[in-house]
Amino acid sequence: SGGGDGGGGGAEGDLVTVGFVAVGPEGAWREANEANIQETFTEDAGYDLRYAPATNLDQQSQIDAFTSFVDEGVDVILLSATEGSGWEASLERAQEAEIPVILIDRGIEPNDDSLYATRIAPDNMVVSESVAEWAVSAFPEGANYFVLEGPAGVSVVNERNEGFQSVIGEDDAFVSLGAQTANWSTEEARSVMETVLQANDNDVQFVFAQNDEMGLGAVQAVEAAGLTPGVDVQIATIDGTRPALEALAAGQLSFVAEYNPLFGETALEAVETVLDGGEVDSYIIVPSETFDSPEAAETALPDRQF
């Protein structure tokens, strides 16, 4: 397989050229994840990392970047796809060019693991199941719940819905009040939640926000409606960014499931193994924690990196 002298970038001497097809600015989680990778693959560590974020989260621009890395002949490609599907042709071409590809975070669909070296990611399904499991235990009598989603059709949204529903959907005590997109945004989540509370005469016990930002928006809407978050309405979020843990510590959020972004080291090891011709597992799951109490949040906060 491809050695370190793949003819890439030219002037960088014996640095290993890594093409990073990234997502770019999306939210705090992505920020932490990509910064972590950029900080890991440094020149000191022997790498020349080419960072190529998508424009407007558009898959087309990622494919363009990917193709360009293949044409240029980088040594290895890290692919952090915005969308899981539609990558076959590109990956096949990378294979033909003997450039190993490592998937970061998002997997591909259909999951043909012969097309890439490995996938390193936390598991969305597992993380969202953990939210649902917590809910089941927190509301033994069941609850009226509402889901704040990301944009309809994005695969994270689909996966987080699927994981969540696989548990909650089984439990008849939970009554869905519906789901609405708030486009990952605090403001929109606040606005949506306000209306949801109005429409249901404040009879909402549980909100599942698919990211921290929306969860924080929900907190504000609940407060604005004169209710107490954490008491009248319990809110659970996914990601585990610092503001969310602070809110958890303050009792505003009730549950935060981490979706661990810090796996640059793991990626580095995988890249080294692959370039040396070694074998790696086709899926390296990054362990993620959950925080279900203010105390847990307090403990984690001091060395929270994102």
Next chain:
Amino acid sequence: MTATTTRERLGALASTPLVWGLVAIVVLLAINSLRDPGYLGVELAESGRLTGNPIDILRTAAPLLMIALGMTLVVATGGIDLSVGSAMVIGGAVSMEMLQAGDGSVGSAMAALGMALLITAVLGAINGLLVAFVGLQPFITTLVTMLAGRGLAKVITEGQNTSASNEAFRWIANGTVLGAPVVFLIALAILVIVVVLVRTTALGMLIESIGIDPKASRMAGIDRRSLLVAVYVISGVLGGVAGVFATGSVMTVDVSNTGLLLELDAILAVVVGGTALTGGRFSLAGAAIGALLIATLDKTVVFLGVSSAATPAFKAVVIVALCLLQSATIRERLSRVRLRAPRREVTA
């Protein structure tokens, strides 16, 4: 010569786009009230502030109303400002950063607001200078500043979603005075200020003039360039104000999402309000109603529980229905004159 008949008066009324915006708002509110008769109710919550759907609608409409006003002026000159969403996020980013660094006092709130306005004014000025003096097309100019502006916001917050706390600020964004949300009152105040600025001076007429016919306006001795710069600066500043209050409501700036695609909503509001995108005659009140309509529509979608997937289609249906009602074809039914001249839509 002719006495105005009821029919003519009806026709004139029907040809005021503003009226149809109002009708649409009423219809949407009625639909919501059908679902829940208490929809329009406003209550005094324990916390001592008023809550209720109408209040929420007004608060949601406020930032949109502000940018729609600036957009109206820009559109009237025959231009377009795609960068207002970015002006919002810049305004939000600057104010949140300043507040975070500040001491939570009213003074630091003022400083944050001032700084946000200053920077967004500069952004607007850049647009204006490029359009007026370099002669770039407004669409492409503001597309560039839209892209670069959001980037700038990210640079300002170093990519973080900065939060801050400042009571004065929070009150402005969330508080109510006599039942009405403060933000909305501010938006109304801005509406009044802009209307006064534009209509008690000659600004409005001159803007319309350059929008209708730049060449003839130049020959009439109008200094088109400084007017253009002024209008884009106004739009930028209003974008900044809107951004400050939009982020103020949650006290967090979301650099990727604040103001995203809001320029489209603003343009929609402007057009619903009866200002043609080809420039010329404009109606600020119309734009305000347009903004209210869009806020109502957004709220209705959630209230009725329309699924995320179907939301855009639902909006489309409402917009199309409204456009058809405003269309000349319907209007012709109501008024007697049937002109088959190549016509331009003109607003009163």
Next chain:
Amino acid sequence: MTTTIEHAQAAPTPPWHRRAIERARRRGIDVRTLPTGAAGIILAVMLVYGEIAYGQVLQASTLSNLLINNAHFVILAVGLSFVILAGGIDLSVGAVIAVSSVAGVMLVGAGWPTPLAIAAMIGIGTAFGTASGVLVQHFGVQPFIATLAMMFLARGLASMLSTTPQRLPDDSSFRLLGEPWKLIDGPRVNDLMASAGLVVAVVVVVVAAIVLQRTRFGRTVYAIGGSESSAALMGLRVPRTKLAIYVISGTLAGVAAVVYTARLGTAQNITGMGWELTAIAAVVIGGTLLTGGYGYVVGSVIGALVLGLMTVLITRDGGVPPEMTTIITGGILFVFVMLQRAVVRRRR
């Protein structure tokens, strides 16, 4: 008594204006082609700069991929050129691609033969284009709003069809359309390639250029862009043409959906978000005036390639900090239009 003051510089032969006209004729430069020409030159400069700065740009694989990956985009830009040349705008194309491709793939999945599915996909594009056209032409809705509504509608319908990615069966003959053909098998992946999609794009460009330059319909498009009222008074078939341009743009969006779907093998409701703006930017970069009347299809092709190349160059550079990406994209776009402006100014 008549006093006559003879002027010293009187009556030069031949007169200035005739000389100036002759000079222009000798040079054979039509000022109307300058912006497009400038775009072409700058594209060439970008290619050379890329090669010098990063290497591996002027090579078979990079260039063929530039064409293949942007084929659908070229088609889209060509469709928009018709609309923009006539002074309209079509914001719905991105969303139309989404609904058309999701529907198409689902039809293939349901067992429809490929040609039929393709026809359906194009038909969906045509239907949306027709709807926009009718709104604009018959009901006098402003193009921006009519097509914005269609954008919402198309996006909504796409989401209602499916919010999960739809995949073409592995054995579907649809995929063949997207398979790259290796014309010259170079070392490693440095091949000269083409694809059916690229061929479609080339055909579309050629046909569009012929239609615009050599048919009455095409000239009517330009005439409407120059002055709609004049075109109408000259007895040109304005209503029909205005309808037709939206139909063309919608249809070509359908075609683009076919090309894109075949290449990707999957379809999704969120495909094509924001593509309308990029396509408009491509058209404008290619030298077409957004107000209509001036521009060429070739320009739109160049514009699409410029934007594609920009992505490649940013990727090649690889050192762009995340918060700077949009600034840099905006910056490059800005430098581009400024350069173009400078070239055009100088030559005029």
Next chain:
Amino acid sequence: MAMEPRPPIVEMRGITIEFPGVKALDGVDLRLLPGEVHTLMGENGAGKSTLIKALTGVYRFQEGELIVAGEPVRLDGTASAQAAGISTVYQEVNLCENLSIGENVMLGQEPRTRLGIDWRRLHALASEALEALGLGDLDTRQSLSTLSLAVQQLVAISRAIVANAKVLILDEPTSSLDANEVARLFAVMRDLRDRGVAILFVSHFLEQVYEISDRLTVLRNGRHEGEFAIDEIDRSALISLMIGKDADTLDAIAQKREAAPREVDAEPLLRARGIARRGAIVPTDLELHAGEVLGFAGLLGSGRTELARLLYGADRLDAGTIELHGRPVALTSPAAALRHRIVFSSENRRDEGIIRDLTVRENVVLAVQAKRGWLRRIATSQQRTLVDDCIARFDVRPAQPERRIGTLSGGNQQKVLLGRWLATDPEIVILDEPTRGIDVGAKADIQAAVLELASRGVAVIFISSELDEVVRLSDRIVVLKDHAVIATLENGPDVTSETIVARIADADAQEEAA
């Protein structure tokens, strides 16, 4: 001249069109016979253009019927009128500036081969059509925007010639043409008439009407006042029928010639030295004194408009200086010129004059407001005074200040524009074809206004294609040819339009000789 009775090719009966607030046509009849030139007469705003637009499918009429070649027809749009063989040149030039001259001539009637439009033949045909109007040397591949308005009007006319129509409608085609061009146009019209084309003609020049018409229809206030063979009605009867006033009063003003040359300051108010612009004006000197009327005379495209534009800062100078009151000034823009109390009324009222969607009032106050800056809005009462003055002075009809100016008739728009410029209290007034499309009565008003301005010490530059008018009003006359001033004449009894034409011909001869 006895005409054998032929069935009319076009017959309009009882046409009524009402716009909001105005009944533009009230039961009007019109009969057009094949092989005749039929003139539509009437004051500004009488409804001539409206009648024409009803005939060509631009407006739908509320009452009445239209019969073409014996068949009642319903036109929905100009395209169907053209299909019915009716070809029209509207009052305002309607061409596309973004296209080439040739293409404008041939739009909608391009010659085609199997490969689409045959561009070579298109330009050849266009050239041929233009040739008939004396524009054979025009490069049809040039952009239309390079042409002066008058030439654009000829281009529009050539469109109608190419169309090979049965009915040709010309709404004030001669309003900005010089005598030569008018003669050429008339030759073409006669030729078409002899080939059986029915021509509907509108003009405010009585001489032209009597020269070319076979019959005429008179409109007044949107009502049909009668249809006459040309030899049935004499001028004064015609005028009183149109205006409802005694024709003698008009003649009195119209024939009044400025008796003695006015006393003017020795020091010129404006002095231009060597001003030039590439492709427009060769280096030229010019002096303008307070209280004088300086006429610009010349043929079409001789550079009158371009020289005037330089003095107004509408175009930038390439060379030369301009002094006002002995001090050099930089007239870099119309706004700057306006600040120096120079105003310019363009010949192209549609594109460079009116702001069509603004009201009459707004159009009148616009320049005054522009001069004052946006901050100091003119008080509503003062606006009222300004607009009422204008309406009264030039008899603008309908006298509704809040009417959209775009809905006024062409002549009335022109009057409003003059009102705009005079409202700014100017020191130098440049009038480019100010009487374009103005009826006999109003023309006298405008001429009187020019003289009155001069007598108040205002310097007036007066440009008109009607040489008689220039000679009648001017104290001195600058003669231009081929973008250069060839002579400056002191006006006197021995200066007539003939002597000026001779001047220009002389220069031609010299040129030939050289």
